[in-house]
Amino acid sequence: MADMEQPEEIQNQTEENSVEESEAAQEMPTIEEQLQSAISERDENQDRFLRSQAELDNARKRHQKELAQMRQYAAAPFIQDLLPALDNLKRAVDAAESADHVDELKRGVEMVAKQILDVFAQHHVKAIEALGQPFDPNLHEALQQMPSDEYPPMTVIQELEQGFILNNRVVRPSKVIVSSGPTES
Structure with a gap:
């Protein structure tokens, strides 16, 4: 035990x-x-x-x-910048009624056009240079072809409506007439 x-x-x-x-x-x-x-x-x-x-x-x-x-109010700053140009255009129209010289009216309208282009530039909108340029379907809309001794084929010979680009994107293509080459005799 x-x-x-x-x-x-x-x-x-x-x-x-x-x-x-x-x-x-x-x-x-x-x-x-x-x-x-x-x-x-x-x-x-x-x-x-x-x-x-x-x-x-x-x-x-x-x-x-x-x-x-x-989105609803995105255009407000752009519109505010354009309003002075619109006011000047109205003044030009009012001045046209009493203007004796067409040159003064023309100068006033040209100033308004420049003012609008300046507003566009502030908002990164650029005019498309078309006249004399080779036709580019990304930038131009050909409305017609015409023979031209002055311009080679597929060159813009007349701009009917100016086109614009916003930040490298086409907002509106230039509406143009394109050369078809020299006239045939």
Whole structure:
């Protein structure tokens, strides 16, 4: 029986281990407590997710509304810059009624045209140079071909409507007449 008896040291360790295990068991939450904690955490995460989703939707709607307003009023600065030219054009028309000299009227209208072109330049709009240039279907719209001894074939010999480019994109091509080459005798 002496063999069966444990030394006192081992017996004390075993008792300490069982005390620690019982304390650890008391500190460990039960399965129900773990389940309730997990459910609570899930509900909090779900609530945070739904709130974040709602905030994102609201931000998206607000952004779309702002973009629509920007598009609606995007031309306002351009129009404000053109209004003085329109005022000057009206003055030129009024002056034409009492003008004795056509030269004065012509000079006034030319000033208004220059003012409009200056506003275009401020807004990155450039006139397309067409006269005497080789025909380019990206910049020109040929309305007609005419024989010309002065210009080689496929060269713009007359501009009927001036074209314009905005930031390297054609807003309106120049409407032109193109040379078909020398006249046949």
